[in-house]
Amino acid sequence: MNIWFTADTHFGHKKIIEYSKRPFDNIHQMEEFYLDKHNELVKPKDWFFHLGDVAFGRNNIFNKLNGRKHLIKGNHDRNSLIKHLNICWVKDIYDLKIGEGNTVALCHYPILSWSRKIHGSYHFYGHVHNNVSEQLNMPKSVNVGVDIWGFMPVVLEDLLEFADRGEKII
Numbered sequence: 001m002n003i004w005f006t007a008d009t010h011f012g013h014k015k016i017i018e019y020s021k022r023p024f025d026n027i028h029q030m031e032e033f034y035l036d037k038h039n040e041l042v043k044p045k046d047w048f049f050h051l052g053d054v055a056f057g058r059n060n061i062f063n064k065l066n067g068r069k070h071l072i073k074g075n076h077d078r079n080s081l082i083k084h085l086n087i088c089w090v091k092d093i094y095d096l097k098i099g100e101g102n103t104v105a106l107c108h109y110p111i112l113s114w115s116r117k118i119h120g121s122y123h124f125y126g127h128v129h130n131n132v133s134e135q136l137n138m139p140k141s142v143n144v145g146v147d148i149w150g151f152m153p154v155v156l157e158d159l160l161e162f163a164d165r166g167e168k169i170i
Helices: 027-041 156-165
Strands: 003-006 047-050 068-072 089-091 093-098 102-107 122-125 141-143
Touching (some): 141 156
Parallel strands (some): 003 047, 047 068, 068 089, 122 141
Antiparallel strands (some): 093 102
8 A cells, every 4th residue: 555645736727727837738638637647656545645725616536536535625625625525534734644653744835843843754735836936945845736746646655755865846
């Protein structure tokens, strides 16, 4: 079983292609690309964490995604949408336990400090899309949004390796 992450898919949001300069001709092409890549990577028993801004309206693409889905609520995730999603749970922020005594603080928003930060824990977030001026670029903190990771989910091990290398998102 693998653990996967993403944020800011914005399914059904036609203007997101323009706003975030996404390389798609239309919303249908963007959604199909993401759905195909996601289901190619994420297996039905894998855990999948979406860190907010899933969709606008009652878009059903999310329910077609593989994995045991968990949602960290974003600023565009309305309760009217959430009640139609096939998800294990919804939270505003969550400390995911990984390995021996380590955690990943999951939040839609980038935060400057999180639980167990001084003890080496990680922080995954979304919200800022590809806006470099709003990236935290702090050690152990990673933007998991689709605009950064090729419009597909990213597996936990790759994110931890990226964070441990201390790379900056450009």
